[in-house]
Amino acid sequence: MLDYDTEAARYDETRGGVPRAEAASASVLGLVPEGASTLLDVGCGTGIVTARLAAGRPGLRVRGVDAAHGMLRKAAERLGEGGVVRADARRLPVGEGRLDAVTAVWLLHLVDAETARGIVREAARVLRPGGVFVATVDKDAAHDVGSDIDAVLGPWRDDSAASDRTERVVAYGAAVGLAPYATARFVGHGQGRTPSGAAESVVGGGYASWFRAGRGAGERVAERLRGLPNPAVRRAEPVYEVLGLRKRG
Secondary structure, three states: OOOHHHHHHHHOOOOOHHHHHHHHHHHHHOOOOOOOOEEEEEOOOOOHHHHHHHHHOOOOEEEEEEOOHHHHHHHHHHHOHHHEEEOOOOOOOOOOOOEEEEEEOOOHHHOOHHHHHHHHHHHHHHEEEEEEEEEEEOOHHHOOOOOHHHHHHHHHEOOOOOOOOHHHHHHHHHOOOEEEEEEEEEEOOOOOOOHHHHHHHHHHOOOOOOEOOOOOHHHHHHHHHHOOOOOOOOOOOOEEEEEEEEEOO
């Protein structure tokens, strides 16, 4: 797990920056009902997406929550001090049934299944009946699909334990009265990988959540990646999935 306090200074520039944030916010807002008046973005990070959620729907009161001081300092620059609060996504400082929408962009894939379940449970608690929880899902599975990188890494890929798998998030929601109602997709601008970059990730443990290989296999896989044509050229950008769950009642 990254240290998000120290990572905050470079977080945006290494993850697609403004283009990816704009694509993400537009996709998320497309699943938030027009009549919604309150939205809480949990795991808001630097606020780069949160601020665009607010700008994209002027009548929507948007706030951000994160557990990392460093991230919140950056988010406060974008949203103002009153626009963010430090809190655990499993224990939100919000009363029951108070919000129209809760969002979680690139959060559920970072935590274990029990934590992800707790985040969804807490979202359901603070949503009013008919309110919506909108989250990115299947993040790791979106990368390198159909590329030569994917052909090399595919035999070693096992994302069955991913906490943000769609079917798993749907199950978390079903247990607390949330039912799926819509999905959306957006392009992860600036996130296409190079074979040489993928090789570094394999050796450095960057794919630890799904790369399953025996001792010594990592370096062999990395060598195959480095041997691909044009190893410094980015392959296709990922297309991310967004899932909307609505609270019954």
